[in-house]
Amino acid sequence: MAVDSAYISTDYIPDFNSPLKSFMQRRNFLTSVLLGTIILDPRLLWSKAKKACLTTSDAEGPYFKENSPFKNDLTQDFPATQAKKIVVTGRVLTDCENAISNAVVDVWHACPDKEYDMSKEYRCRAKIRTDKSGIYEFKTFLPSHYPGRPRHIHYKIRAKGFEELTTQLYFSGDPRLKNDYLYRKNGGTSRTSEVVATDTTNKVVFDIYLERS
Numbered sequence: 164m165a166v167d168s169a170y171i172s173t174d175y176i177p178d179f180n181s182p183l184k185s186f187m188q189r190r191n192f193l194t195s196v197l198l199g200t201i202i203l204d205p206r207l208l209w210s211k212a213k214k215a216c217l218t219t220s221d222a223e224g225p226y227f228k229e230n231s232p233f234k235n236d237l238t239q240d241f242p243a244t245q246a247k248k249i250v251v252t253g254r255v256l257t258d259c260e261n262a263i264s265n266a267v268v269d270v271w272h273a274c275p276d277k278e279y280d281m282s283k284e285y286r287c288r289a290k291i292r293t294d295k296s297g298i299y300e301f302k303t304f305l306p307s308h309y310p311g312r313p314r315h316i317h318y319k320i321r322a323k324g325f326e327e328l329t330t331q332l333y334f335s336g337d338p339r340l341k342n343d344y345l346y347r348k349n350g351g352t353s354r355t356s357e358v359v360a361t362d363t364t365n366k367v368v369f370d371i372y373l374e375r376s
């Protein structure tokens with residue numbers, strides 16, 4: 164059926180004697196309108212697909228500090244701790260698939276002593292620059308729980324030509340996730356990664372999708 168003809172189709176004459184027929188007619192009408200909208204403006208589909216490829220933002224929180232040093236190994240901040248070590252890696256991308264090189268990934272999280280380090284030591288804080296394939300990687304501890312929050316790593320990603328993104332990475336299996344206000348409100352499920360034990364380490368993958376500015 165031509166899209167426009169849906170508006171004049173006699174199929175959409177209510178028949179109150181047949182509730183099922185009336186329901187089907189209304190459904191066909193609404194489907195036609197929806198299809199018509201998509202056919203007339205395919206940009207709506209493309210825009211929706213692009214939105215699905217954007218990493219959602221999350222609260223910055225009160226502990227962000229500018230000027231973290233560039234480093235890839237945060238475990239040296241607490242060399243004696245028994246806290247579980249993880250390697251976090253991923254790609255910074257745009258338009259669902261294109262690598263962003265030279266992006267600066269700024270991360271900070273609660274240290275093994277359950278505190279954010281606000282000193283000039285910048286413990287449990289680092290900046291990492293993406294390589295030509297958009298890959299970033301750093302070694303750190305599985306962040307501590309602290310009152311009221313699940314384990315998480317804060318991220319702030321900056322790249323020339325792209326919108327700055329502030330967000331948080333969560334870890335699957337954390338029992339605190341289901342009751343966390345920020346996690347639920349800000350769509351944290353799409354930013355929850357598994358800690359996968361390999362022969363040599365515990366690996367966490369988190370890809371980040373930025374929007375062009």
Ligand SMILES: [Fe+2]
Nearest residue numbers: 224312315317
């Ligand atoms: Fe936090």
